[in-house]
Amino acid sequence: MPELPEVETIRRSLEPLxxxxxxxxxxxxxxxxxxxxxxxxxxxTKKEILQIARRGKYxxxxxxxxxxxxxxxxxxxxxxxxxxxxPPSKHTHVxxxxxxxxxxxxxxxxxxxxxxxxxxxxxxxxPGLDTLGPEPxxxxxxxxxxxxxxxxxxxxxxKIFILDQTIIAGLGNIYADEVLFASGxxxxxxxxxxxxKELAALCCAMQNILKEAITHRGTSFRDYVDGNRAKGEHQxxxxxxxxxxxxxxxxxxPIKCIKVGGRSSFYCPHCQK
DNA sequence: CCGTTCCTGGAT
DNA sequence: ATCCAGGAACGG
Numbered sequence: 001m002p003e004l005p006e007v008e009t010i011r012r013s014l015e016p017l018x019x020x021x022x023x024x025x026x027x028x029x030x031x032x033x034x035x036x037x038x039x040x041x042x043x044x045t046k047k048e049i050l051q052i053a054r055r056g057k058y059x060x061x062x063x064x065x066x067x068x069x070x071x072x073x074x075x076x077x078x079x080x081x082x083x084x085x086x087p088p089s090k091h092t093h094v095x096x097x098x099x100x101x102x103x104x105x106x107x108x109x110x111x112x113x114x115x116x117x118x119x120x121x122x123x124x125x126x127p128g129l130d131t132l133g134p135e136p137x138x139x140x141x142x143x144x145x146x147x148x149x150x151x152x153x154x155x156x157x158x159k160i161f162i163l164d165q166t167i168i169a170g171l172g173n174i175y176a177d178e179v180l181f182a183s184g185x186x187x188x189x190x191x192x193x194x195x196x197k198e199l200a201a202l203c204c205a206m207q208n209i210l211k212e213a214i215t216h217r218g219t220s221f222r223d224y225v226d227g228n229r230a231k232g233e234h235q236x237x238x239x240x241x242x243x244x245x246x247x248x249x250x251x252x253x254p255i256k257c258i259k260v261g262g263r264s265s266f267y268c269p270h271c272q273k
Numbered sequence: 274c275c276g277t278t279c280c281t282g283g284a285t
Numbered sequence: 286a287t288c289c290a291g292g293a294a295c296g297g
Contacts, residue, residue, distance in 0.1 A: 057292080072292085
């Protein structure tokens with residue numbers, strides 16, 4: 001489940017490989033594109049990749065000719081670069097072939113991932129991308145940016161709040177649990193009960209943990225790999241996620257798992273109030 | 274604002 | 286054979 005650190009790691013691994021690369025051919029095996037395959041391929045052929053950016057969990061490929069390719073990997077999506085032509089796997093949905101013979105494969109077992117080809121304008125015309133909240137690892141991200149939103153969602157559980165991409169961009173289930181543990185906040189606390197001090201701690205934990213996870217090249221729990229198919233290391237540093245019944249690394253009491261908003265939520269009942 | 278849906282592979 | 290994993294869109 002690529003979240004901000006994983007998507008950023010993919011961006012960093014891919015950009016040096018495809019910057020300046022010219023697309024000579026696109027193969028679409030599954031309808032995961034917008035517009036549909038024929039138009040998608042037609043518009044993308046002969047375009048050059050100028051740079052790759054990221055917003056939240058979205059990858060944004062800037063192309064010449066004022067076109068933008070946006071990719072969301074959702075749960076199991078992968079974007080892998082092959083220096084030479086490579087055989088597609090069972091779940092390879094889109095292949096970009098470059099002038100130098102290299103290929104970029106989009107594979108996604110669960111087919112939740114999506115690609116959009118849009119003109120370069122101020123907004124992308126992609127609802128989830130246009131409404132994204134602030135980047136938690138940007139300079140100047142702090143509690144002032146989200147304090148008003150916290151006040152406007154009094155009854156919302158704090159975990160649901162930080163998972164909401166319109167409030168903060170990039171957190172998913174793994175990092176939401178890790179961030180709440182680091183700030184000593186129970187995932188079911190209501191926004192109205194979060195103090196200013198706790199909000200500051202939460203923002204601080206977000207920046208620290210997401211940056212640390214990027215340093216570790218992301219969390220490879222099952223499917224995630226970067227643009228070179230390399231796994232990350234951050235799974236070795238997780239303190240609560242997937243650690244049900246294991247001792248809390250702070251107090252030694254067993255980690256609990258409950259459902260919050262239908263999502264499994266790991267936390268320490270002693271350290272998180 | 275909550276629950277359901279999409280989708281497949283792995284666990285039970 | 287059935288359940289579960291979860292990001293985001295959608296319906297009530």
